[in-house]
Amino acid sequence: MTSPHDLDFDDQRIEKARGLGDSGLQAYPHTFERKDTILDIRRRFHDIGHDKSEEQVVTAGRIYTVRDHGKTVFADLGDESGRIQLYIRKNDIGPEQFDTVVRRLDRGDIAGVSGHVFRTKLGEITIWVDGITILSKALCALPEKFHGLRDVEKRYRNRYIDLIVNEESREKFRVRSRVIAALRRYLEDRGFLEFETPILQPVYGGANARPFTTFHHALSQNLFLRIAPELYLKRLVVGGFEKVFEVARNFRNEDIDSHHNPEFSMVEIYEAYRDYNDMIALSEGIISHIVNRIHGTYEVCVDGTVIDFTPPWRRLSMEEAVLEYAGIEVREKDTETLRSIARDRGIKEYEEPKTWREFLVLFFENLVEDQLVQPTFVHDFPVENSPLAKSHRVKEGFTERFELFIYRMEIANGFSELNDPLDQQVRFEAQDRRRLAGDCEAQMIDYDFINALGYGMPPTGGVGIGIDRLVMLITGSTSIKEVILFPQMKSGEGACDQEPSPDDPEQ
């Protein structure tokens, strides 16, 4: 949609819109006094009989179908709350209105109607219309009424059409909104405060990912779109806010697939004087509450698989998980033995790990994750790839970190937050060496954050929950694009495909 040639406008509809003007009407009037929603009407008249109601109703919505019988027209009118049938007779509204308005009415138009409610011979609650106005003439034709819009590319690129004609799609986004509302309510009820932290960051951190880079002209410096709000939220804990969260849009410059979009939503939560065990309990509480709130039960069906969210959920350490699901006892085995096991199991990256703990992660990611269907907390991760998590109180070489897996997806990630500034500096420096060695997903050193820890952060637990993936589970969707209103798609011709040059910030 980069040029006027891409518009779906229909010449005949444009003519009808002009015709309305010629008849002294407006194709796009300013107001209409809607008195009833369609749901209101359905509720109020659910037991109406064949005789017309005494009471008049006034409602508005989109015309979804028109069944023209000559001097009688049946149509279906839909608003956000539902649909209702209209019964329009030339005798009732008069020949002038019938010819100027009804004859110019198309599927897709927004119309306002007044009338009385009755039930047709075939038992359908219907508005017997005594007045009708076009409130917005649709210049574009709607997709076919029976099959709707199936083409996924068109559904994502022109989401408004998808929402108009596919009620399942509209319902998914209604659920998404309710999930986020329930999430905020849950946390606010427990004394958490929501804050907004910078999306444009001079130093990115809080996760291992490649960032988007941009340039601020007035400051004459590079800025990064945040990959996570973590380091700013922890600064708030240093500052004395003990229960904080942010529903954050994060940006990661990675590939797009059925579980990843370049911008995605996550709630990050931090609570002082708590540890990762408390964050496991909090995550379980939030998610099970939301599922129950939306579905009225703890069971959800995704693509034929029933997922049971009834708490408590399974908890096992990463070592236990690898032992149980892959049958490998990893602890303290020498790396040559582990390397040959990895090779025998067909793991391509068997050359890379250098310690038994790195093999543990390798086995977990390659052999275990895909088996975790029911909600499962996996805890105690090796220190090497958890630069922001506190070292484990008893297990040497491990951190107090957990991840929640549901339906083979990582849904949450949390830990006892590292609050030792000297340890944090060492961990950052290790990351920085990897970054300078070419690992573009390793983290930058955020000295201001280390400095903040230097002022003292209480022992704190934190967790991030992926909202898009959670909504996928709750709506039974198998693609993240089904739950993101406007997923990232490649633009057609006219899009800039040049990477901006650092020497040319104007681009």
Add this chain to the structure above:
RNA sequence: GGGCUUGUAGCUUAGUUCGGCAGAGCGACGGACUCUUAAUCCGUAGGUCAAGGGUUCAAAUCCCUUCAGGCCCGCCA
């Protein structure tokens, strides 16, 4: 980044295996019809078969390139 796969009218699609006039339904337009509901009936228009190139007497169909999707893998959440 790699593999597989899809693209036909506004929408949903048949036709691609094995090359032989591009079809249908809905929608649109014209007409009939005052309780229909995927309304029905009669008629009409609508196609650069994603784009470009090649093979062939002949290409939606076979081959190549490109564009845009989808699925899987790698990476990431």
